[in-house]
Amino acid sequence: MKRWKKLSITFLSFILALVLLLPISAFADQAETVVTLGKDLSQEQRNAILNEMNVDANQAQIIDVTNQEEHQYLGKYLDKQTIGSRAISSAKISLNKSQGGISVKTKNIxxxxxxxxxxxxxxAGIKDADLYVTAPFPVSGTAGLTGIIKAFEQATGQKIDDNKKDVASEEIVRTSQLAKEIGDGNKAAQFINRLKEEIAKEQPKTADEYKNIIINISNEFNINLNNQTIDQLISYxxxxxxxxxxxxxLTDQLSKLRGDISNVLQSKEAQGLFATIGQWFEDLFSAIGDFFSSK
Structure with missing residues (x-):
């Protein structure tokens, strides 16, 4: 009897410990979500965007992005008129370490x-996150990165280096300008991606070395860039x-991209390698099939 009682107490203690641990484990698996809303949105627009994001205003972390902050990060690269006088773009970021990498969805951008x-x-140093950028009506989206960065800092409790913020903001502007020049947003993103890869690989020192890399990549993509664009890209x-x-x-983060962007930004070298490997296996299985068929 005493032995049974002892076993019962032990079993109950185990169950109690398990119950206490479950909420912690469940919480650890949940994505930390933070929403940034444009400060100049009306209350009706704020409610509509939160509903669109499927976010409960009473439970989610919600912070505002001001027009002043947009000018702070974009003012070096865009004129005041282009940035505008109202903060409208909004963003949601959900940390997602279980899947890893970055996924992006947008609306009205x-x-x-x-x-x-x-x-x-x-x-900017953002990783393992689902990003969503939206607005109540069509906007360019250049200010959207400001919200993404601010939300990531809030979600992780880690401040992103100001230099990284600055370069990431410049990158958004230069890529969108390049897209306008060549008429293809995804191709512009691929171009910038290749540029970053070559810089990390070659580590150029002089302006001429940077220029040569940019010219070589433009030839690779079969596009012609004007001198102003080349100078801007050298500076970036x-x-x-x-x-x-x-x-x-850089390669590691690009390899972890999820969704359609993984196909857009995957380097041509990687695509070629996977195609070669795929063809090798296809030839191998074909040869094996022919061997057994002949038998």
Missing amino acids: TVVTNSMYANAAIT AQNFASLNIDLDT
Whole structure:
């Protein structure tokens, strides 16, 4: 009897410990979500965007992004009229370490593509997150990165280096300008991605070396760039190089992209390698099939 009582107490203690641990484990698996809303949205627009994001205003972390902050990060690269006088773009970021990498979705963003946001997010040091950028009506989206960065800092409790913020903001602007020049947003993102890879690989020192890399990539993509664009890209490239992001880190983050952006931003070298490996296996299985058929 005493032995049974002892076993019962032990069993109950085990169950109690398990119950106490379950909420902790469940919480650890949940994604930390933070929403940033444009400060100048009306209350009706705020409610509509929260509903669109499927976010409960009483439970989610919600912070505002001001027009002043948009000018702070974009003012070096865009004129005041282009940035505007109202903060409208909103963003949601959910940390997602279980899947890893970055995924991006947008709504009412007319200029900045999903792949542009992903590229700039990697430059800023953002990882393992689902990003969503939206607005109540069509906007360019250049200010959307400000909200993404602010939300990531809030979600992780880690401040992103100001230099990374600055370069990531410049990247969004330069990529969108390049997209306008060549008429293809995804191709522009691919171009910038290749530029970053070559900078990390070659580690150029002089303006001429940066220029040569840009010209070589433009030839690779079969596009012609005007002198102003080349000069702007040289300046951006030098700023990106100052972050000292090594090739392995860059490649690792690009390999973890999820959704359509993984196909857009995957390097041509990687695509070629996977195609070669796939063809090798196809030939191998075909040869094996022919062997047994002949038997």
